[in-house]
Amino acid sequence: MIVMTADERPRTPRRDARTAASTPSGAERWEADRGLEELYSAHYRSLVRLSMLLLADQESAEEVVQDAFVAMHRRWRRLREPEKALAYVRQAVVNRSRSLLRRRGVQARHLVPDPTEPRPDDPAQAVVRRAAVLAALQQLPERQREVLALRYYADLDEAAIATALGISRGSVKKHASRGASALRTLLREEAP
């Protein structure tokens, strides 16, 4: 088994990476595998949680994130830099979550864990509140939900959210403020 330290890894500037793209080598494949592992250990859990906020379904969230990782691995030659890879995977997670929601159709939107059946080892109240937050998120328009999740869970700034969603910063602002106020209203209504 080959062991390389992080410092020995080839650091190819972007342009060179493109030239190299036509001749994938064993080292490159190894690099992609290594990149995937690093990203997995650092971000897999938080990406599943991000997708969970968008989908309110853990099984789907895990599938979506796995698909995003596989896609990232395939594009490794063009991503290379870990930061770009993370941004790519995050964007893929949001996009794939969105498509999944659309495919599920509107009738499934309100599929959320039943708050009346808390898991035995959980303080019941916290479970109810968590389920309420997920349920409320599901009722928001797609963009508002995405912007809230990226802003308040993934901690992205406006510019990064705009890039991830392919919308303007102005739209991000609009969705964020509408989403925040809608979410607060929904949670207030559902509060006992």
Added chain:
Amino acid sequence: MTTPDDDLRRLLNEAVVDIEPSPALPTLKSRTKATTMNRTRPWIFAAAGAVAATAATVTVVALTSNNAPGTDGDGPAASSPTSTATATGSPTGSAEPSTPATESRALPAYFTGDTPTGPRLFREFVRAEVPTGTPAIAEAVTLSLAGAAKDPDYYSPWADLGASAGAASYEGGTLTVDISGSDALRDRPDQMSKRLASVAVQQVLYTAQAELGEGNDVPVQLLLNGGRTDTILGVPTAEPLAVDDPMSVQSTVWVSNITEGDEVTSPFTVEGRGAFFEAHVAWQLLQGGEVVASGAGMAQECCMLSPYSLTITADPGDYLLRVYDEDMSGGEGPGEAEDTKNITVR
């Protein structure tokens, strides 16, 4: 000190704090291993190997459309897809020694619909069994060519021409899609207008780009039966093609989140995108041709393709949902662009 946003940050974090995904690294490693091997020779082989599976799937989709509630069975969706099943050869011809894992996935496929401003593109997600971990471009394009849409308003100008996508590959930034069928596909059939032929080609480009997932800037080289050809349907194809501007070739009203025949629970959300006069998104629910409910919402921007979201409350029943760009000109405009879906409210 807390800012007003801290409560949301806390709520969202708490909502998922106990979500512990099961370990996935072994799965990921095995899934990327296959992809890596394909990549040394680009995934053209993966795509070609899957075509036989696609052909079978297309047939299934056609049958499903036929029996779907709200579809009369006469629509273009049901008329043709089986003809593609024979075009791709036997399953043993190109299959890889080890059968790749497959998954049931909804593929984006573009279709043509008639609008007040001529034929334009609509998109529907069509479920198909495809190999895991690679874009299923040949499959998506084959579904698009066959016109395998649930919405009876959508059709494919290719449907009667016996075309399918033999293979697709993505290399050096260019997407290549090989169309299989008669050599007569070079020329525009007599009964097909130039506009329709152009839309037919755009249908393929948009579908291939959508499934690849790299955006609309990726040039697409079309091949016919494995080789370059000067024209396909009379449209020049010697060089890689770019897609036409969405405003000029896509429908200016789309419903995206509801598919023909969907069941929804009231209140339900209708999402899509369109170019609406004054951003005014009009909707109607019809029963037996009569408008039983109507309303309007706002698109995010006026006059350019922009997202909208409507929330509609309705009593249980079957409806035709119509979202349209209301004609405010007193009949002087070209007519009302629309997208319609038969739905059942539970």
